[in-house]
Amino acid sequence: GAVVSQHPSWVICKSGTSVKIECRSLDFQATTMFWYRQFPKQSLMLMATSNEGSKATYEQGVEKDKFLINHASLTLSTLTVTSAHPEDSSFYICSADRVGGYEQYFGPGTRLTVT
Amino acid sequence: DQQVKQNSPSLSVQEGRISILNCDYTNSMFDYFLWYKKYPAEGPTFLISISSIKDKNEDGRFTVFLNKSAKHLSLHIVPSQPGDSAVYFCAASRLDQGAQKLVFGQGTRLTINP
Numbered sequence: 001g002a003v004v005s006q007h008p009s010w011v012i013c014k015s016g017t018s019v020k021i022e023c024r025s026l027d028f029q030a031t032t033m034f035w036y037r038q039f040p041k042q043s044l045m046l047m048a049t050s051n052e053g054s055k056a057t058y059e060q061g062v063e064k065d066k067f068l069i070n071h072a073s074l075t076l077s078t079l080t081v082t083s084a085h086p087e088d089s090s091f092y093i094c095s096a097d098r099v100g101g102y103e104q105y106f107g108p109g110t111r112l113t114v115t
Numbered sequence: 116d117q118q119v120k121q122n123s124p125s126l127s128v129q130e131g132r133i134s135i136l137n138c139d140y141t142n143s144m145f146d147y148f149l150w151y152k153k154y155p156a157e158g159p160t161f162l163i164s165i166s167s168i169k170d171k172n173e174d175g176r177f178t179v180f181l182n183k184s185a186k187h188l189s190l191h192i193v194p195s196q197p198g199d200s201a202v203y204f205c206a207a208s209r210l211d212q213g214a215q216k217l218v219f220g221q222g223t224r225l226t227i228n229p
Contacts, residue, residue, distance in 0.1 A: 002161075004158070006158075032214045032215075034214075034216070034217075042221070043204065043219045043220060043221045043222060044159070044204070044219045045219075046216060046217065046218075049212070049214045049216065051213075051214075057212050057214070091156070093158050093159075095158075097215060102147040102149070102164060102208050102215050103149060103161050103164060104149075104161075104215075104217055105161060106151075106158030106159045106160070106161075107158050108157050108158045109156065109157060109158045111156065
């Protein structure tokens with residue numbers, strides 16, 4: 001149990017366009033979903049936290065107007081990178097936790113390349 | 116401000132021997148600690164965790180030790196197997212704005228040599 005999927009697994013887009021990444025908890029209902037970013041050979045950095053039906057909470061330094069998060073249901077959260085630039089190229093990973101649990105279960109990640 | 120640190124970027128261990136991965140933290144508000152295993156271009160996989168009120172948790176070949184006074188935790192893998200080769204991240208959890216948020220260390224690349 002505790003499977004999280006992400007779609008797409010990789011995407012290439014042109015500067016100025018927007019890209020949407022989906023995160024789904026497949027076999028459980030997620031209390032909270034999280035979005036992380038990882039640069040090569042670096043750690044995972046939390047970008048934002050979201051709960052169903054409420055606004056996302058963004059970490060310091062993360063532009064909320066650039067990284068739009070929608071948490072439509074207990075099993076689905078989406079991250080939209082708006083007006084993407086080459087510096088947004090990165091590995092984006094989502095995670096979800098369960099009611100009463102501390103562990104976060106991670107999706108397989110999405111490699112975004114902006115040309 | 117690196118609140119969770121893994122000071123060894125890499126570790127090489129002989130198959131069958133013990134692997135010990137270390138992690139230090141600075142924030143005493145962390146109440147739960149976790150270890151994740153990660154392969155390139157994949158999401159982290161949860162391995163084992165420990166509550167701040169305990170000093171040891173064991174699950175098969177994996178044991179995590181917590182020394183709260185030293186703000187130090189370690190992951191022991193014994194015996195080490197080639198399939199254990201991966202990057203290991205320690206993470207510390209704390210309640211922040213209603214959510215249990217994780218802070219990750221930089222990771223340690225473990226290589227198990229046959």
